Amino acid sequence: MVRWFQEVPWSKYAAKASTSVVYAIAAAVAVSFFYDSGNIYSSGVTGIAQIISRLSTQMIGVELPLSIVLLLLNVPLFLLGWYKISPKFTLYTGMTVAFTSLFMQIIPNQVLSTDPTINAIFGGVLLGAANGYILKSNSSSGGLDFITISIRRKTGKTIGSLSIIFNSMIMVAAGLLFGWQSALYSALAIFISGKVTDAVYTKQKKMQVMIITSEADAVIHGIHKNLRRGITIINEAEGAFRHDQKKVLITVVTRFELPILKQIMKENDPKSFVSISENVQILGRFYEEDL
Structure with missing residues (x-):
């Protein structure tokens, strides 16, 4: 552990x-500017923290800070991430969780719109883009990301679709506790957030590539040099028009790797x-870069 810490460059x-x-x-902006204004509950542990924070006000008359609840809920999930x-x-x-808790504490709530539909759309897009961005950087926002990433490695399902499944429980809890209108708009925000996450986090999207080439050796060398991908070779392919001999190469890459393949x-x-x-x-087996 210490050795790994010393070897990683400060850059x-x-x-x-x-x-x-x-x-x-x-x-923090998505929650403070949009979700709170529309009485909308976020995805993942952030949504659970919102529910606990609001319940604390109703039950004991003291609002537990959202930032503190978020930090405490993530602690046991770190163990899952560490070992799995x-x-x-x-x-x-x-x-990331520490910074998120900090900014949720220092960024004040702002009411930009009282329309829950607008708040759900803009909050969902902003949070989904942020989730996709952090996942592309081989990190995560914490919480349920540890669970969804572990399941994705075994099942191949996308992060966004898994998040929608898990977060349906938050929608139901919000409906039972705070009214079904709140649950409806929370569901809309969670759905939008999940779809935007899938659009931004392109490393999980797999694409099958079939290459018909007369320069198979050069192409294979380029793929092996720049991408860690296996290749299936079909020899003696023949063009129907000129009857020239070619080879067919079949491989699978991620959408994130597609620009590299095009350059190759x-x-x-x-x-x-x-x-x-x-x-x-x-x-x-499909190789995925270690997180």
């Missing part, structure tokens, strides 16, 4: 810290024919 710490700050500000994902990922996520093809065989199928389901 990487600075980049991770800046990413955490950007997420924390976006999440990676210590590095957990430490980076802890930094441009450098090694710009005349090749490339067919791409989006959002394919994978059974078997």
